[in-house]
Amino acid sequence: MIEALLIPIAQAATGGATDGHPPSSGLPQFDTSTFSSQTFWSIVSFLILVALLNKYVIPAIRNILDARSKSIQEDINGAKQSRVDADKALAEYRRLISTARESAAQIMDETRREAIAYRDNALKTLEEESARKKAVVMEEIEQSKRAAMQEIATHAVEIALLATEKLLAKSVTAADANQMVDEAIRQMGQQRPIIH
Amino acid sequence: MQPHSGMSLALRLGVELVTAVLIGVAIGYMLDRFFASTPWMIALFSLFGVIAGFRNMYRAASSIPPMP
């Protein structure tokens, strides 16, 4: 209706003839005889194109766009998942390392304790041994000392006997007695190496 | 791109004014013929058309975003 109103006005405005026939000086677009076919085919073709695009083009593009946004979402999820996995693996490694460290420390501790125990043991044995040897040596020294004393006592008796003998044999002066004791002692000293 | 966008907006706005006036004139012309009241209705509705045209121009200027 509005078009029908507009046309004569527009025709007047462009200086075209208003008798409806295509004037050479007016715009051919206002030739109403072409209107019915163009209107009809515009509507029909448009509706057909809507149907075609709606069937073959729009769903295809929408699918691609959806698939793309889905795959991007999946990538994001995958990245998140692998990060979680990596975090888990890292935690696992940390745990393993700390366990290993602990057991290493434990082993070292034990070793140290064993070494200390071994050393202490060895020291103790050594001390005992040396103490024992010292005791043996002391015993020997004591024994020889005792033997020497015995000897001395024996020789002293012999000397006394000899001296007495000589005293009895001749009357001796005091000076002679002294000389005799000295001689006896000297004799004993000469005999000493024989004792041993 | 910018000057072309301005030109197309100017084109757009000119069309808005002209068409509104044309519609006003057409309605006034019809009413005049119906009521045999020439030239009152055409005068009144031409005025309405001009106002509606400016109104549409204003609306158009604010409703058309720059082309992305």
Next chain:
Amino acid sequence: MFALTATAAATTAVHAAASSAPKMDPLHHFQVIKIIPISLFGIDLSISNSVLWMWIAMALAFFCFRFALRQPSIVPGRAQSLAEAGFQFIDDIVNETIGHDGKQFFPYIFTLFFTILFCNLTGLIPGSFTATSQIIVTGTFAMGVFIFSTLLGFYRHGAHFLHFFVPSGLPIALLPLMVPIEIISYLARPVSLSVRLFANMTAGHTLLAVLFFFTATLPWFGAWLPFGFTVIFTGVEIFIGLIQAYIFTILTCVYINDALHMH
């Protein structure tokens, strides 16, 4: 308005050049010629060059998309990226202008944009015909949008949709003034929608036709200037074709949004 002025200027140029030997008629580009005459119940439904080139544009649009999607993959090639960008472009317009309940109209808006875009662009091929330079074609699409959004408004809101013409918070005394203005501005929608596209296409193609005529008829030493202009204006026309398809589409979304949400 500007476009109409340009058309008028081109028409004047035709008159000026008409007397010279090679006849120049840039408007003959817009002449609808019947190719297959069809008549049904006395109504002319002939296939004309306009209809034929609309079909070519539509077929091109469809097969471009099918070509781009011949091997759809998650990592797109160049053609597929372009198709996806076009899809995303319309999807963004629909989402931003209408909102979430715009999804149901997406196929229509998508088709509308690419129909208009491909009609505008195929019209730039020399010897072709631009269906969108026909006021009746743009008018059909605009009326389609207008009727659709009006019915949608009444379907959604019933008689309450009439409140769309009554600005809220206005004194009763001003209503007789404002209601006709609102009605006029509402009725102007399809007209401005169709006239804008038609005028832009007509003006651009007329200008190109004139420039092309000069390039073809002038001797070689004089032809380089119009030839240069032809190249430049072809670029501008590609841009205008895109912009006009965009404006038509976004206004369609605005009108549907008005019907749905009654702003």
